[in-house]
Amino acid sequence: MNGADDVAVGRLVEAAKAGDADAFGLLFDLFHEPVYRYIASRVRRPSDAEDLAQTVFVKALEALPRYEARGVPFGSWLFRLARNTVIDHMRTQREHVDLDALVERASQDPDPEARAVARQDIEAVGVALAELTEEQHDAVALRFFAGLSAREAAEAMGKREGTVRGLQFRAIAALRRTLGLDTATGAPTGDNEDRER
Amino acid sequence: MTMDERDRGNEDAALRARLDAFAEERLRPDPAAMARIRASVVAEFRARAAAVDDARAAGRPRRGWFAGLVGRPALLAGTGILAVALAAGGVVASGPGGPLYPVRLWIGSVTLPSDPAARAEAELGHLQERLDEARTAVDAGNGDAVSAALEAYRQVAADALAAAGNDPDRATRLAIQLGRHQAVLEALVAALPEQASEAVRASLERTEAKIAELLRATGTPGQPAAPGASPAPAATPPASPGKTPPGKPTPAAEATPKPEHTPPAKPTPAVEATPKPEHTPPGRPDTSPSPTPGG
Numbered sequence: 081m082n083g084a085d086d087v088a089v090g091r092l093v094e095a096a097k098a099g100d101a102d103a104f105g106l107l108f109d110l111f112h113e114p115v116y117r118y119i120a121s122r123v124r125r126p127s128d129a130e131d132l133a134q135t136v137f138v139k140a141l142e143a144l145p146r147y148e149a150r151g152v153p154f155g156s157w158l159f160r161l162a163r164n165t166v167i168d169h170m171r172t173q174r175e176h177v178d179l180d181a182l183v184e185r186a187s188q189d190p191d192p193e194a195r196a197v198a199r200q201d202i203e204a205v206g207v208a209l210a211e212l213t214e215e216q217h218d219a220v221a222l223r224f225f226a227g228l229s230a231r232e233a234a235e236a237m238g239k240r241e242g243t244v245r246g247l248q249f250r251a252i253a254a255l256r257r258t259l260g261l262d263t264a265t266g267a268p269t270g271d272n273e274d275r276e277r
Numbered sequence: 278m279t280m281d282e283r284d285r286g287n288e289d290a291a292l293r294a295r296l297d298a299f300a301e302e303r304l305r306p307d308p309a310a311m312a313r314i315r316a317s318v319v320a321e322f323r324a325r326a327a328a329v330d331d332a333r334a335a336g337r338p339r340r341g342w343f344a345g346l347v348g349r350p351a352l353l354a355g356t357g358i359l360a361v362a363l364a365a366g367g368v369v370a371s372g373p374g375g376p377l378y379p380v381r382l383w384i385g386s387v388t389l390p391s392d393p394a395a396r397a398e399a400e401l402g403h404l405q406e407r408l409d410e411a412r413t414a415v416d417a418g419n420g421d422a423v424s425a426a427l428e429a430y431r432q433v434a435a436d437a438l439a440a441a442g443n444d445p446d447r448a449t450r451l452a453i454q455l456g457r458h459q460a461v462l463e464a465l466v467a468a469l470p471e472q473a474s475e476a477v478r479a480s481l482e483r484t485e486a487k488i489a490e491l492l493r494a495t496g497t498p499g500q501p502a503a504p505g506a507s508p509a510p511a512a513t514p515p516a517s518p519g520k521t522p523p524g525k526p527t528p529a530a531e532a533t534p535k536p537e538h539t540p541p542a543k544p545t546p547a548v549e550a551t552p553k554p555e556h557t558p559p560g561r562p563d564t565s566p567s568p569t570p571g572g
Contacts (some may be wrong), residue, residue: 085387088380088383091380092377092380095370095377096322099326099329099330100326100370101319101323101326102319102370102371102377103370103371103377103380104318104319104322105315105319105322105371106371106377106380106384108314108315108318108319109315109381109384109385109388110384110387110388111307112311112313112314112315113306113388115304116301116304116306116311117304117306117420117534120303120306121300121303121304126307129306130306130307130311130314133306133314134314137314137318138318138321141318141321141322143400147429156369186495198298198302201295201298202298202299202302202303204295205295205296205298205299206299206303209299217506220296220484223382224293224296224300225296225304226302252292255292255296256289256292259292259295261289261291261292261295
């Protein structure tokens with residue numbers, strides 16, 4: 081996002097803070113997909129992801145009067161809400177990505193052979209993601225599925241940018257290894273370090 | 278090269294492709310569910326905002342958006358009425374000619390799907406929406422709104438044709454849709470009341486002419502391409518409010534695009550060089566954190 085985009089978002093946020101529901105609707109239009117993608121990558125069922133996405137936006141409208149633009153950018157602020165909502169949900173539901181659920185959704189590819197291969201690949205990614213630590217998974221979901229920069233992801237996770245880059249680096253290494261894409265050898269991945277945190 | 282770019286360089290394309298395929302298959306929101314959630318969230322926002330306004334009008338101290346509603350059925354009923362009024366105001370704000378219309382167009386463009394087929398489908402939807410807006414504005418006799426909607430329409434059409442590029446199927450589908458719209462525009466011009474402003478008439482005719490030009494340039498069925506013609510949008514892309522959000526808080530200047538006074542801009546490298554951010558949501562001022570969102 082460039083500066084002009086930031087200005088446009090800032091303008092929408094100010095209008096929403098002043099009570100303009102239409103502006104809030106536009107913020108929803110802009111952010112609902114990345115927020116949903118992040119949440120959907122962290123919970124089992126699409127219906128849960130939808131409920132949680134709604135919860136995030138309701139929390140956002142409740143907290144909006146207290147939001148100040150000089151602090152965390154709106155996008156990062158919203159993703160912090162999303163992350164907290166997911167964490168709360170997982171605590172209460174004891175939820176983890178369910179591999180059966182990952183398998184249950186069929187691909188739309190009409191060619192049976194291609195469909196089988198694509199499905200296998202997608203299942204493998206789901207399995208590989210499930211094997212990451214919670215924080216690595218968060219970093220990957222925020223960066224790749226929600227499209228945040230490392231800085232935005234760090235703000236959403238309440239961590240330093242360098243820490244998030246490290247988590248991302250180790251997550252990528254682990255994913256490549258699990259998916260059989262890793263041709264390099266030797267470098268320690270730090271997975272255990274992430275697990276101990 | 279930024280750190281983020283370097284990070285991306287470190288990812289191999291194969292892993293990225295696998296993650297993208299996973300996201301496309303497993304993490305895509307259901308549009309119907311999202312529309313339902315949007316309606317619900319915005320309705321709640323309106324109700325709360327109305328309650329706050331009511332509390333302010335009554336001179337009570339503000340105690341949170343819902344506090345004033347507790348145990349006050351009459352206030353709740355009033356809130357409903359206010360919510361309807363605010364809803365109408367909101368529609369006006371982001372409707373053609375409204376202060377939030379350019380922002381709405383921009384959001385529409387930056388949230389276009391990255392998948393080519395889905396993107397083409399969404400572009401057709403945007404074209405239809407703009408045309409519907411123009412038709413509604415004509416019915417309402419709102420000249421500014423007609424101009425704003427048609428200006429947006431022309432830009433969406435040009436952008437969509439440019440994006441179709443060398444994909445003949447996509448360009449043909451688009452041309453068919455534009456051909457239908459051309460007929461609608463002709464009917465609108467023919468049905469314009471006598472008292473319709475010249476600006477509205479000119480805007481409709483200009484849009485119709487632009488569609489004809491685009492169709493000729495793409496050489497669609499029934500519209501043979503001009504010799505040596507290249508796709509018109511690539512040659513003459515207008516400045517796109519759909520891609521460039523209003524930069525400064527000057528609502529009066531942005532609120533009502535008036536193409537009759539501000540003809541489409543000449544092609545600029547910036548327009549071509551600003552692709553849709555496919556995965557990057559906005560929001561990145563360079564300041565330190567202060568709020569602590571709930572939870």
